Amino acid sequence: MNHSSSRISRIRNVFSATEPYLYLVPSILIFSIFLFWPFFKTIYLSFYKTNKLGQAKLFVGIGNYKELFQSSAFINSLYVTLVFVIIVVSISMLLGLIGAILCNKTFPGIRFFSTAYALPMAIASSSAAMIFRIMLHPSIGIVNKLLHLNINWLADPRYALVLVAILTGWLNSGIDFLYFSAGLASIDETIYERASVDGAGPVRQFVHLTLPGLSPILFYTIVVNIIQAFQSFGQVKILTQGGPGDATNLIVYSIYRDAFFNYRFGSAAAESVILFVIIMCLTLLMF
Amino acid sequence: MSEISLVNVSKLYKNGFYAVKDCNVTIHDHEFFMIIGPSGCGKSTTLRMIAGLEKISSGELYIDGELSNMLEPQERNLAMVFQNYALYPHMTVFDNIAFSLKVRKLPKEEIERQVMSVADMLGISALLHRKPTALSGGQRQRVAIGSAIVRNARAFLMDEPLSNLDAKLRAEMRVELSRLHKKLNATMIYVTHDQVEAMTLADRIMVMKDGIVQQVAAPMELYRHPINQFVAGFIGSPEMNFIPVKSREDASGFSLIGKNLKVEADETIESAVHGDSHNETLQGNYAQKDLILGVRPEDFIPVSSYQAADFLFEPAVVENLGNDYLLHGYMVSAADPFGISRKKEKMIVISMKRNDTISDHDRIPMQIVTEHMQLFDPESGRNLLYPGTPADPETLATERRQA
Numbered sequence: 001m002n003h004s005s006s007r008i009s010r011i012r013n014v015f016s017a018t019e020p021y022l023y024l025v026p027s028i029l030i031f032s033i034f035l036f037w038p039f040f041k042t043i044y045l046s047f048y049k050t051n052k053l054g055q056a057k058l059f060v061g062i063g064n065y066k067e068l069f070q071s072s073a074f075i076n077s078l079y080v081t082l083v084f085v086i087i088v089v090s091i092s093m094l095l096g097l098i099g100a101i102l103c104n105k106t107f108p109g110i111r112f113f114s115t116a117y118a119l120p121m122a123i124a125s126s127s128a129a130m131i132f133r134i135m136l137h138p139s140i141g142i143v144n145k146l147l148h149l150n151i152n153w154l155a156d157p158r159y160a161l162v163l164v165a166i167l168t169g170w171l172n173s174g175i176d177f178l179y180f181s182a183g184l185a186s187i188d189e190t191i192y193e194r195a196s197v198d199g200a201g202p203v204r205q206f207v208h209l210t211l212p213g214l215s216p217i218l219f220y221t222i223v224v225n226i227i228q229a230f231q232s233f234g235q236v237k238i239l240t241q242g243g244p245g246d247a248t249n250l251i252v253y254s255i256y257r258d259a260f261f262n263y264r265f266g267s268a269a270a271e272s273v274i275l276f277v278i279i280m281c282l283t284l285l286m287f
Numbered sequence: 288m289s290e291i292s293l294v295n296v297s298k299l300y301k302n303g304f305y306a307v308k309d310c311n312v313t314i315h316d317h318e319f320f321m322i323i324g325p326s327g328c329g330k331s332t333t334l335r336m337i338a339g340l341e342k343i344s345s346g347e348l349y350i351d352g353e354l355s356n357m358l359e360p361q362e363r364n365l366a367m368v369f370q371n372y373a374l375y376p377h378m379t380v381f382d383n384i385a386f387s388l389k390v391r392k393l394p395k396e397e398i399e400r401q402v403m404s405v406a407d408m409l410g411i412s413a414l415l416h417r418k419p420t421a422l423s424g425g426q427r428q429r430v431a432i433g434s435a436i437v438r439n440a441r442a443f444l445m446d447e448p449l450s451n452l453d454a455k456l457r458a459e460m461r462v463e464l465s466r467l468h469k470k471l472n473a474t475m476i477y478v479t480h481d482q483v484e485a486m487t488l489a490d491r492i493m494v495m496k497d498g499i500v501q502q503v504a505a506p507m508e509l510y511r512h513p514i515n516q517f518v519a520g521f522i523g524s525p526e527m528n529f530i531p532v533k534s535r536e537d538a539s540g541f542s543l544i545g546k547n548l549k550v551e552a553d554e555t556i557e558s559a560v561h562g563d564s565h566n567e568t569l570q571g572n573y574a575q576k577d578l579i580l581g582v583r584p585e586d587f588i589p590v591s592s593y594q595a596a597d598f599l600f601e602p603a604v605v606e607n608l609g610n611d612y613l614l615h616g617y618m619v620s621a622a623d624p625f626g627i628s629r630k631k632e633k634m635i636v637i638s639m640k641r642n643d644t645i646s647d648h649d650r651i652p653m654q655i656v657t658e659h660m661q662l663f664d665p666e667s668g669r670n671l672l673y674p675g676t677p678a679d680p681e682t683l684a685t686e687r688r689q690a
Contacts (some may be wrong), residue, residue, distance in 0.1 A: 188371070188373065188376075190369050190371055190373040191373050191374075191375055191376075193338075193340050193360075193367075193369070193373065194367065194369060194373035194375075194434075195375075195386070196339075196340070196359070196360040196361055197338055197339070197340070197360045197361075197363075197365060197366065197367045197444075198366075198386055198387035198390055198434075199361045199364075199387055199390040199391060200361065200386070200390050201361060204390060208375075208386075209375065212377040212378075213376075213377065215377075
């Protein structure tokens with residue numbers, strides 16, 4: 001009797017110890033198939049030369065990496081990506097912050113404006129890129145019509161990167177608007193009242209109260225924005241295909257081109273690993 | 288320091304609701320001025336209009352004789368303590384107190400000297416490097432007060448600054464504030480709904496109800512000569528007893544008769560009831576009409592004989608407060624001591640000192656101190672015995688507006 005009851009309690013103990021892990025199995029399985037396996041496969045491929053089907057054929061060690069760092073096209077791609085990220089993050093955060101500050105007070109029509117500022121979040125990057133393409137069309141585009149200019153915006157290396165960055169910045173500003181609105185709502189309104197009685201004007205209130213109040217969310221938003229900007233692809237694919245020349249050949253587009261146009265899967269995998277390391281380092285640096 | 292005047296100041300919201308209506312008052316230099324009233328009476332709105340945090344819908348605000356309606360809060364040179372303290376959460380106590388001085392670009396040494404002096408005064412020197420989240424309620428309160436008094440503002444505005452503290456701390460801070468006012472000799476405008484705070488701290492009190500100023504007077508003046516039934520009920524704890532009565536004149540003289548009460552009235556009361564009192568605005572003749580007799584809980588005297596009593600008091604509940612005790616109970620007619628025909632009335636409350644001698648009877652013969660009793664018109668709530676002009680505050684406001 002005693003023996004069987006102790007066995008039951010042992011089984012119960014084992015079950016209660018393993019039960020939490022059982023709940024994790026489905027998600028681990030999905031992550032393993034769609035995330036961990038491709039990730040490790042990418043690292044594996046980056047050490048090989050592949051055939052056109054993407055199968056590893058020849059082990060070259062860090063050969064792919066060496067080639068990349070000696071290639072001026074890849075260095076250009078890194079530089080372009082860096083400039084792109086700086087423009088995108090600045091524009092998206094600035095637009096998001098300004099929108100959130102404007103919508104922080106209640107006024108008639110606030111719902112309309114809030115929706116308008118948050119809308120880019122709901123637009124797919126490819127559809128936005130298509131609209132942008134029409135707007136920037138050299139002969140029928142509204143931009144040239146309004147400015148009375150005749151510029152082929154997306155074919156000019158001076159404008160192409162900036163314009164793709166502006167579009168991406170605007171697309172990302174929707175979610176930033178949402179983050180900043182939540183951040184502003186959590187700042188106690190009475191500290192602004194006290195500050196104005198204390199003699200502080202709007203600029204000083206913004207610098208000394210709003211920015212410090214937003215700092216936790218500001219930091220998070222910067223990290224998310226940088227990661228998002230590094231991974232931009234759709235708008236480049238539709239607007240410029242990396243061109244003119246290599247002016248908008250962002251690293252993700254370069255990976256895509258290497259893998260699916262040039263069938264150099266090994267080199268593309270090495271680029272992916274480098275991109276991963278850059279993003280990881282930046283994230284760790286900021287945390 | 289300064290004098291602040293409100294002339295017919297109103298706050299009207301878009302939905303037509305008056306938060307404050309025709310407020311007329313002058314707050315004198317060095318005065319500790321209290322604004323008191325129940326929730327939603329417009330007291331905080333009045334303070335916020337003075338601070339510039341709410342726009343004035345109509346009327347004029349003068350600070351030191353200067354019309355200040357259009358001045359931004361920054362330009363008024365007032366300091367304010369908020370109900371929730373409004374401390375800057377990311378700044379240390381030092382930076383919180385120093386903020387208004389930094390805004391004014393004072394030299395660093397001067398800022399440090401002034402902050403240290405205020406911190407010493409409030410006993411928070413050891414907390415200067417802490418953030419507000421690491422402070423207790425009382426400490427935050429001190430920091431908020433320190434942040435306000437650190438600069439030489441024209442007046443200090445306080446919006447229910449003690450309402451978030453527990454009873455013991457509130458009592459301590461009351462004493463502290465009183466001490467501070469004496470030391471700074473500053474003009475202070477203080478909003479509260481706690482009449483104990485108002486009575487203990489104020490030089491003058493303004494009582495508000497539904498956005499309308501009811502009475503502005505010194506604490507004891509309000510206590511002893513309330514302008515109407517609302518003020519009488521609001522000021523004083525426990526509340527004044529309100530007993531329905533009628534006047535009667537017979538062979539024995541003029542008296543006030545309630546269900547279980549008979550009070551011999553003096554000449555002042557008689558003339559007030561007959562409408563020929565010194566009250567110019569009191570025109571109605573209240574003889575034979577329903578009236579409300581107002582008696583404070585401490586204005587009852589136990590007497591030894593039934594014959595001398597105005598009524599008999601039958602205690603139902605005794606609240607022991609240590610030095611005093613409060614008796615809650617019913618009135619029984621002195622003419623019917625056994626209460627055979629006892630008519631039920633609302634309970635009244637009587638305050639007794641510990642050493643008051645009370646007879647052993649179940650029913651205590653009681654007399655009312657006629658000198659301190661008040662008599663109200665049940666319809667308008669006016670005090671018939673108010674020595675000034677007991678006009679309806681709204682009528683007065685309208686008259687002022689027309690003038």
